[in-house]
Amino acid sequence: MLKNYLKYLLAGLFFGFVLVKSEVISWFRIQEMFRFDAFHMYGIIGSAIIVAMISIQLIKKWELKDSTGTPITIPPKDSSQVVRYLAGGTLFGIGWALTGACPGPLFTLAGAGYEIMIVPIVSAILGTWVYGLLRPRLPH
Amino acid sequence: MLELLQQPWPWYIAGPMIGLIVPVLLLLGSKTFGVSSNLRHVCAACMPGKIEFFRYNWKEKGLWNLIFISGTVIGGFLAGWVFNNPEPIDLSQQTVKELQFLGISDFTGMMPNELFSWESLSTVNGLIVMVIGGFFVGFGARYAGGCTSGHAITGISNLQLASLLAVIGFFIGGLFITHVIFPLIL
Numbered sequence: 001m002l003k004n005y006l007k008y009l010l011a012g013l014f015f016g017f018v019l020v021k022s023e024v025i026s027w028f029r030i031q032e033m034f035r036f037d038a039f040h041m042y043g044i045i046g047s048a049i050i051v052a053m054i055s056i057q058l059i060k061k062w063e064l065k066d067s068t069g070t071p072i073t074i075p076p077k078d079s080s081q082v083v084r085y086l087a088g089g090t091l092f093g094i095g096w097a098l099t100g101a102c103p104g105p106l107f108t109l110a111g112a113g114y115e116i117m118i119v120p121i122v123s124a125i126l127g128t129w130v131y132g133l134l135r136p137r138l139p140h
Numbered sequence: 141m142l143e144l145l146q147q148p149w150p151w152y153i154a155g156p157m158i159g160l161i162v163p164v165l166l167l168l169g170s171k172t173f174g175v176s177s178n179l180r181h182v183c184a185a186c187m188p189g190k191i192e193f194f195r196y197n198w199k200e201k202g203l204w205n206l207i208f209i210s211g212t213v214i215g216g217f218l219a220g221w222v223f224n225n226p227e228p229i230d231l232s233q234q235t236v237k238e239l240q241f242l243g244i245s246d247f248t249g250m251m252p253n254e255l256f257s258w259e260s261l262s263t264v265n266g267l268i269v270m271v272i273g274g275f276f277v278g279f280g281a282r283y284a285g286g287c288t289s290g291h292a293i294t295g296i297s298n299l300q301l302a303s304l305l306a307v308i309g310f311f312i313g314g315l316f317i318t319h320v321i322f323p324l325i326l
Contacts, residue, residue, distance in 0.1 A: 005207045007168050012208035015161055016215020021145075021225075022154030025216070027251035028231050031239060034311075034318035037232035043151030044158065045292055051159025052297035059166060066170045074172060077285060077295055077302035085284055085302050089309020092280025092287060096310060097317035098273025100251055102288040103175040103281060104212060106274075109250060111213035112220025116256050116270070123274025128179040130275075131282040132193035138283065 016108045025108050027100025034097055084140040095124075145223040148230070162294055171204055174290030176281035178202065178209045220250075242326040265325055276313075284309060 022044055023029050033041035056074065058064075065071050079085075096102050099120045101109060106124065109117040131138075165171040180194070181202030188194035228248050236247065246253040253260075260266030281287040284306045286295060292310070295303025 005204060008165075008171070008204045008208045009211040009214075011161060011164055011168065012211020013215040013218070014211075015158065015208075016212035016217075017219040018149070018154050018157045018215075019212070020216055020219030021147075021149040022151065022158075023148055023229055023250075024154070025220075025250055026229055027256070028229055028235065028239070028247065030314075031318065032232050032235045034314045035232075035235050035238065037235045040151050044155040045288075047152060047155030048159035048293050049297045051156040052162035052293055053299075055160070055163035056166075056298055059163060064167065066166065067168055068170075070170055072166050072170050074166070074294075074298050076298075077291075077300045079300065079302040079305070081302070082305060085305035086309045086312075088280050088283030088285065089291070089306035090280070090313040090316075091276050091309075092284050092306075093310040093313020093315075094317050095273050095276030095278070095280050095313075096288075097314040097322075098269045099277055100269075101277075103179065103277060104209075104287075104289055106277070107175075107209050107212050108216035108220070111216030112224075112250070113217070114250065114256070116258060116261075119261065119270045120274030120277065123271050124278030124281075125179050125182050127275035127278025127280075128176075128282050129183045129187060129191075129194075129278075131279045132180070132183060132191045135191075135193050 015104065016111060019105055019108045020112055025101060025105035025112065030097065030100040081140045084138075087139070095127075142223075145219075146225050148225055159293065159297070162297060165208075169204065172290070173294045174205075174286055175209060175212075176278075176287035176290060178205050179278050180282060181206055242322060244326070268325065280313070 019025050024044060029041055032038045059072055063071065099106070103124065106117055106121050110121060162173045165173050181198045184194040184196060184198035231247070244252045244254065255266055255269050261270065284291065286306060291303040291306040296307065
């Protein structure tokens with residue numbers, strides 16, 4: 001069981017390390033991005049998308065299987081729900097600019113010694129819970 | 141080697157490394173890269189109540205991801221604590237000038253100390269950026285069905301129109317805070 005999950009721990013460790021070294025976890029870098037003052041964040045997200053896109057195309061083309069032998073499929077997003085993506089996205093963007101961190105960086109910052117980020121993490125869990133509560137009444 | 145681990149990495153090294161996480165997780169176990177789902181798994185594990193949205197087998201669906209995010213915390217500790225870069229971030233001078241104009245003076249760490257600290261939790265602005273900001277991150281990510289990793293990276297690279305819409309939303313919200321709200325409150 002532990003062995004099955006160690007690989008995900010290592011993948012996460014790698015992700016956290018890169019998030020710090022690329023300064024993606026910096027509130028200032030996010031401000032720079034939303035002020036269009038530097039290419040840094042656009043370069044990171046853009047090149048990440050290109051690498052992921054080529055990888056996904058190759059996985060599909062070669063019909064690759066995962067380490068357990070299961071053919072790899074990626075669940076599609078339901079693009080008929082326009083409201084949820086635009087409204088939810090906008091609310092997320094508000095949070096992203098305020099905290100200067102999306103969920104990955106929130107956890108990474110806590111590990112990097114910014115214990116104060118436990119506050120927005122707890123708030124984010126609460127926000128998720130309130131969404132779950134209101135979900136039946138929200139337009140999607 | 142030590143220097144390489146300490147100094148900041150350029151975007152063209154870091155970006156492709158982050159992009160590689162998408163195929164790595166797919167190849168390891170058909171897992172889709174997306175961090176914010178973990179917030180839902182925590183709710184499902186700790187306080188599902190009678191809420192339909194949290195009543196599922198979180199261990200089966202999300203244990204790998206919770207372990208992934210634990211790894212992220214360790215990665216943050218190694219990169220930001222053990223191999224910490226002591227130099228301040230090489231920010232755009234324009235951004236520094238504009239933030240100074242808004243009253244931000246601490247540029248030494250990853251975030252301004254005047255907004256993000258235990259002391260500032262008792263200030264209105266501290267509450268807005270940390271508590272309200274965090275709430276919107278969680279609420280918005282689940283409403284949109286994903287965050288930066290799930291939509292901007294995984295979704296767009298898988299050519300999902302939904303993810304493009306979500307990212308447009310991310311920017312509407314972020315630009316609104318940066319250019320309308322911050323000048324008013326900071």
